[in-house]
Amino acid sequence: MPNNKNITLFSHLLVWFVLFSMPYFLSYGQEQEMDRIKAHFWIPLCFSVIIFYSNYFVLVDRFLFPKKMLQFVTINTVMIMLFLLLKEYIEDTYFKEIAEKRLINSNRVEPPFKMAVYIQVLSYMAPLLFSIALKTTKRWIKTEAERKEAANIKLQSELQHLHYQLQPHFFFNSLNNIYAMVDLSPDQAKTSIHSLSKLMRYMLYETNVETILLSKEIDFMKRYIELMKLRVSDKTVVNYSFPVKETGIKIAPLLFISLIENAFKHGVSASKESLITIDMTQDDHKIRFVIDNNNYPKQTDDKSGSGIGLQNLVKRLELLYPQKHEFKTFLKNDRFLVTLEIETN
Structure with missing residues (x-):
């Protein structure tokens, strides 16, 4: 200043x-x-x-x-x-x-007296009009800066709200899964609780930033997938592929986890064979994330979750990557396909 x-x-x-x-x-x-x-x-x-x-x-x-x-x-x-x-x-x-x-x-x-007066009046009007123009421009710049600051504060508040909303949702769903294992496999339940503690530590202490390394987010997703695999039967096959090379690319944290949650929630059956395929590719600054899974409609008496994860994701994408993302879902031949592409630069 x-x-x-x-x-x-x-x-x-x-x-x-x-x-x-x-x-x-x-x-x-x-x-x-x-x-x-x-x-x-x-x-x-x-x-x-x-x-x-x-x-x-x-x-x-x-x-x-x-x-x-x-x-x-x-x-x-x-x-x-x-x-x-x-x-x-x-x-x-x-x-x-x-x-x-x-x-x-x-x-x-x-020149006539009236003409001389007219010219002098115009000469005094110039600084008057210039002061108005300058002051109006200055006021507009200040107003525009305040509007952008207010919009940015609103954006940050909304993103923070969505972030805090996602954590209990994730924790609630994970506890539901572990609860289902307690009677059937206590050892697996113990292992799951230990894995969940590591995941929650990541969510609580490492994701309170605007962007995070893609490699860290990939590690988090791998841990979560392995945790979820503990609760599914042998009839479910889970295949996943993520970029291995460290590129230094950063992305908003916890964008993909809702899609993986959704795949395990709606793509797994206790009595039928199920296949979940998760694939992430990265080309320069463009990330493409694809999940392909069976579609088993949720039962009306199933109260696990409330659909908040995908709603949260859509809002966050609109706020964080306007005009820089493409999110699509397809349902074909009892297979549910989700694609998400994000430009990170």
Whole structure:
């Protein structure tokens, strides 16, 4: 902020220095009449400075923006008329010989009085209009910055809400799966609890960031898949493939886990053969994630989960990767196919 103020102050000083110096430099090398420069250039410029800064610092904010147009126009009209009269008084009192000398040495016809006044009024209108334009632009930039900041705060709040919403959902579903194993296989239940603790540690302490290395997210998904495989029967086959090479690519955390959860929830049957295929490929900055599984409709009395995972995913994709993702689902021949493509750059 101090640097911006210094730049603004320097810019204002530079502009006025150029304007005040211009008459002098334009007549450089010629016979210069300093009294003429003072009377016809510097004094009107001083009045222009007053008009500009009185509007820039006071009148525009106090009257124009609150839409007190009558007061704004009246004050500026009175100020301009006062400066016109004051300019005439100063010229007649202190620079009278300039006008007499010009009439003696020149055959030019002086412009009509009304035309001269009109030109002077226009010259005073210029700093007035420029101050309005500058102040309006500054206000628009400030408003736009505040709007973007508010939108960013809203975005971060919504993303944080979705993130916190996902954690209990994930934990609830995982506990349901472990609960089903307690009576049938206590040892597997113990192993699952240990694996779940590692997964929750990752979710609680490593995912509170905007982006995370894709390799870490892949490790998390592999652990989760292995955890889920403990609860399915031998009739279920789970195949998965992930990129092995470390590329340094980062992605928003916990984007794919809902899709894997959904595959195990709706793609596994206790009595029928089931196949879940999970495949992730990465080409430059583009990630493609595909899950293909059987489709076994959820029973009406099954209360595990509430469908919040996929809804959460859709909202997060819209917020995090607008115009940079493609999410599709297909149902064909009792197979459910999900594809998700994300541009990470």
